[in-house]
Amino acid sequence: MNLQETLEKHIKQAVADSFEVAIPSVEFQATRKEFAGDITVVVFPLLRFIKGNPVAIGEQIGNFLVDQVAEVKGFNVVKGFLNIEIxxxxxxxxxxxxxxxxxxxxxxxxxxxxxxxxxxxxxxxxxxxxxxxxxxxxxxxxxxxxxxxxxxxxxxxxxxxxRGIHICKSMLAWQKFGDGETPESTGLKGDKLVGNYYVKFDQEYKKEVESLVKEGVSEETAKKEAPLLLEAQAMLRKWEAGDPDVVALWEKMNGWVYEGFNETYETLGVDFDKLYYESNTYLLGKSFVEEGLKKGVFHKEDDGSVWCDLTEDGLDKKIVQRADGTAVYMTQDIGTAIQRIQDFPDVGGMVYTVGNEQDYHFKVLFLILKKLGFDWADNLYHLSYGMVDLPSGKMKSREGTVxxxxxxxxxxxxxxxxxxxxxxxxxxxxxxxxxxxxxxxxxxxxxxxxxxxxxxxxxxxxxxxxxxxxxxxxxxxxxxxxxxxxxxxxxxxxxxxxxxxxxxxxxxxxxxxxxxxxxxxxxxxxxxxxxxxxxxxxxxxxxxxxxxxxxxxxxxxxxxxxxxxxxxxxxxxxxxxxxxxxxxxxxxxxxxxx
Missing domain, CATH: 1.10.730.10 (Isoleucyl-tRNA Synthetase; Domain 1)
Incomplete structure (x- = not known):
């Protein structure tokens, strides 16, 4: 029992003996520097249970403590504050x-x-x-x-x-402009090399958009129909279809990145017990869409898309499966959470460290998991954090200003x-x-x-x-x-x-x-x-x-x-x-x- 717990026990006894009242708790605070004492009892909250002058009440409790508690050597009362000397x-x-x-x-x-x-x-x-x-x-x-x-x-x-279009942008840029560069041939860390091609894609894409606009195409259409973007989208479709050449390129470039990441993690002094990859988890959760439909947690619209209506909980309607049967991020996160509990049955809660721009996403995710009946969903926490700015301003990765x-x-x-x-x-x-x-x-x-x-x-x-x-x-x-x-x-x-x-x-x-x-x-x-x-x-x-x-x-x-x-x-x-x-x-x- 620590000092505060010891004192609380005796103060409750003092109040019971002196005033014949049971109090639920005692409020403590640090003693102010100008007064003698090591810990202070705030007497004012006790006035809800005891009628009388707060100074007199403090004096009575203080005398009881000096008599009954070996750790207490003295006290003083200042207005409604009992300062205890240990x-x-x-x-x-x-x-x-x-x-x-x-x-x-x-x-x-x-x-x-x-x-x-x-x-x-x-x-x-x-x-x-x-x-x-x-x-x-x-x-x-x-x-x-x-x-x-x-x-x-x-x-x-x-x-x-x-996985996704961003990864395909780096892959396509390396394929077109890389001339076979590798981390070994350039002396660059693998994540740096791949990141350079993400920036290169953006530079070349902007040139194409500008060229189309000069030809009379609207900017909105040019952004959607720039040849590089269309090629990146085609590459993503090939990856999803398991095209061997695209998958091989993806594995090679991701391998470079992982080596670079691991070096940074080691320098930073952080580690992990288990890694999950979106390429393995993006289809997870689809089976739970069926489960949610059976339980009435989800409903299907006329176009075949599946939604969760959270309006009665103060949120909005959230899509969990598109009309074409493909998963969205929410579906994936539902499936990944469930998969983790299956992988680690002794886990009873999770903490997600994600920026505050995702606050709403996690409110929805946690609520859906509760509605699906998982008791561990009560122990999910979004460790939401704010951005980091520099004196020079905001960072933008695609422009290479991070x-x-x-x-x-x-x-x-x-x-x-x-x-x-x-x-x-x-x-x-x-x-x-x-x-x-x-x-x-x-x-x-x-x-x-x-x-x-x-x-x-x-x-x-x-x-x-x-x-x-x-x-x-x-x-x-x-x-x-x-x-x-x-x-x-x-x-x-x-x-x-x-x-x-x-x-x-x-x-x-x-x-x-x-x-x-x-x-x-x-x-x-x-x-x-x-x-x-x-x-x-x-x-x-x-x-x-x-x-x-x-x-x-x-x-x-x-x-x-x-x-x-x-x-x-x-x-x-x-x-x-x-x-x-x-x-x-x-x-x-x-x-x-x-």
């Missing part, structure tokens, strides 16, 4: 329980709970990964790790969009190097050590900048701002971790030794730091419930601020007694472990020195 022994007992826990804050995976599948990345194979994909990958990976840390079994997956993921990661490392050199912090490092550190700092800056923002919000990403060594940034937190490692190397103490609590009195900065450490397990659970890495990121920044305030106000290695020194070194070590654990679920590495 004993040093309570904090020392807490610290002794957690100081040797390498995975403090993480719950073991419960074997009895259903697993969760988290989908993220899900790129198209006609272009390399870009800045938008980076936000998607970082969010999905981090949420999966946070859920795991909260005690859930997690599977990470993606569905690769490897911010390439690999280029951005490399530039972040270069910027980290420039700033580190300016600060002169790397004396005695070999060139290889410097490059590895620049990569750690640059990638940490990128990840933290993106993850510290609520997923639903749009981000303006500024690379320079993200690599600041001061403020709410990844490098600032990494530097604090490295500073603690430096203290530990100089400390000359045994971290396993026990601190004597006899005559021991906590400095207020020590107490504040312990209070912040105590919040970490609860923060993990909160972040998991909200599917928000921002909760962890901002907790870590607050922890680091508390540590730096402690470091500036209290001498660690120059403590008055060996006992105090041992405690402070152990406290610094626990802070470092918690930073490392928090950054682990964000997918960020921490350097041992900087």
């Amino acid at each position: 004993s040093d022994s309570y904090y020392l007992n807490f610290f002794n329980e957690i100081k040797d826990e390498a995975t403090y804050g993480f719950k073991p995976i419960s074997p009895n709970e259903k697993a969760i599948m988290v989908e993220y990345s899900s790129p198209n194979t006609n272009k390399p990964l870009h800045l938008g994909h980076i936000r998607n990958n970082l969010l999905g990976y981090s949420v999966a790790e946070i859920l795991k840390a909260s005690g859930k079994k997690v599977y990470k997956t993606q569905i690769i969009n490897d 911010v390439d993921a690999d280029d951005l990661i490399r530039e972040m490392a270069e910027t980290a190097g420039e700033i580190s050199e300016e600060l002169g912090k790397l004396d005695g490092y070999s060139e290889a050590e410097k490059q590895a550190l620049y990569h750690t700092i640059g990638l940490g800056a990128l990840k933290y900048f993106i993850l510290k923002v609520d997923p639903r919000k749009r981000i303006l990403f500024d690379p320079k701002e993200s690599i600041d060594f001061q403020g709410n940034t990844g490098p600032f937190i990494q530097y604090t971790y490295a500073r603690i490692q430096s203290i530990l190397r100089k400390a000359d103490v045994n971290l396993k030794d026990s601190v004597s609590s006899t005559g021991f009195e906590l400095h207020e900065k020590e107490r504040e730091l312990l209070k912040q450490l105590q919040l970490f397990p609860e923060t993990i659970q909160q972040a998991a419930a909200q599917h928000s890495p921002a909760v962890i990121a901002n907790y870590t920044y607050d922890l680091v601020k508390e540590f730096n305030s402690f470091y500036q106000n209290v001498s660690i290695l120059g403590a008055d007694t060996a006992n105090e020194k041992l405690f402070r070194v152990q406290l610094a070590n626990s802070v470092a472990n918690t930073i490392k654990n928090a950054f682990k679920v964000l997918g960020i590495e921490v350097p041992e020195r900087m």
Whole structure:
């Protein structure tokens, strides 16, 4: 039972004994800095159950707690707020329980709970990964790790969009203009090479449209009848018919892309347990259209198309099968969700990491799955996120103006190097050590900048701002971790030794730091419930601020007694472990020195 639960139990008892009333809950908040106390009870909500003066009620509860609860050493009441002071022994007992826990804050995976599948990345194979994909990958990976840390079994997956007209555009452009180029012959990553031909298609297509318009064809007709587009559409039909030459070209070019993607994923530090391919899943779901028709969830129009009427649920009518019998994206997503549960029977819920332009799609998908009678449909979550903008403006992949993921990661490392050199912090490092550190700092800056923002919000990403060594940034937190490692190397103490609590009195900065450490397990659970890495990121920044305030106000290695020194070194070590654990679920590495 944690402190809040202990206090709530005794406060309910105090109210029952003193006022003969049962209260459902107690509202707590952090004590304001200007008042003495460690935790505050808000008395005002109790006035619904107890008649009287809030100050008098607070005094009565406070006296009860001092008499009955060993952890409470004093209190004060300010208007309707009961500020409770907690004993040093309570904090020392807490610290002794957690100081040797390498995975403090993480719950073991419960074997009895259903697993969760988290989908993220899900790129198209006609272009390399870009800045938008980076936000998607970082969010999905981090949420999966946070859920795991909260005690859930997690599977990470993606569905690769490897079919359709966009893929055929890249294939056709390479066939026409590529002259047999390969990743080996050009030295380009495969996803970059294929992406270049997607851009090439658009350039040549625009030329054809322009030429047709000059010949007197309307722009609308020219866009539909440009020869290149007609050829790409014909290629798609051949692919769907299983034409061996088209399928062979598709397999070759997709193979190039997958190799490129895997390289980027490895650099970014994300991974997957299971891959799904749209080429295998686009026909899934059609059998469930029949099932839905039998159950009355769907209905057939006169032209043969099949629809789901969701107007009574505040949504609209949604097509699930065209008149010609072909599936739409919704049908495919229904089938893929069901297939995943069949593949992983222990999965009881799914998280879809997809941009907020698809909010409506997922409302419809989840509702249809519920109507089809799948109980796990109650545990589906759309991790909706906003776009990432750059100071220079919006990205457009077909025009070749996207911010390439690999280029951005490399530039972040270069910027980290420039700033580190300016600060002169790397004396005695070999060139290889410097490059590895620049990569750690640059990638940490990128990840933290993106993850510290609520997923639903749009981000303006500024690379320079993200690599600041001061403020709410990844490098600032990494530097604090490295500073603690430096203290530990100089400390000359045994971290396993026990601190004597006899005559021991906590400095207020020590107490504040312990209070912040105590919040970490609860923060993990909160972040998991909200599917928000921002909760962890901002907790870590607050922890680091508390540590730096402690470091500036209290001498660690120059403590008055060996006992105090041992405690402070152990406290610094626990802070470092918690930073490392928090950054682990964000997918960020921490350097041992900087």
